[in-house]
């Protein structure tokens with residue numbers, strides 16, 4: 632009952648303020664975990680202590696990943712980046728990969744995981760890929776925006792079942808080149824990879840949709856987070 636899940640804080644540039652979407656914390660609580668918001672920092676000692684306190688790490692949504700991290704020039708349609716988040720999440724993710732500590736990456740989280748494993752992103756779907764479905768829905772976000780196809784014989788299929796699945800969608804970036812260290816687990820109607828896992832790790836999963844907005848109406852979102860919390864090992 633006391634698995635600690637560390638959440639990467641959201642940062643509001645206009646207000647110069649740290650914040651959180653309550654759903655990230657509420658769904659962890661409902662799944663029996665203890666969510667804590669980690670400090671936004673590049674201080675290695677603080678990151679080390681933060682990491683060791685956590686049984687699992689939730690990479691939240693938020694800023695665009697800096698294209699520097701995948702060796703691309705930034706285009707004007709790329710959104711605001713946050714180098715502090717990029718740094719701290721890189722540090723925490725790479726330690727988690729070493730230790731096989733469970734990670735759930737959501738939206739920015741799946742994108743950052745892919746980049747840190749050597750993959751690339753569309754900096755802006757509307758300008759870099761002809762969009763056949765709208766990936767950037769308006770509120771409320773607990774509605775289905777498009778379908779994905781959950782690939783058979785994947786961890787995700789084991790958790791929520793294979794085949795068609797309607798998800799919400801609130802992103803303008805997405806995986807372009809999938810990292811060699813990751814496997815795709817779900818693909819959207821227009822061919823965007825919307826769920827991945829790190830190869831040879833128990834539970835390092837990223838999804839492009841937002842369980843924190845849909846877990847009350849979509850049982851599969853809850854099941855995904857439950858599987859994440861269940862894989863965390865209390866220390």
Ligand code: MN
Pocket residue numbers: 766777799800801802819825839
């Ligand atoms: Mn989408």
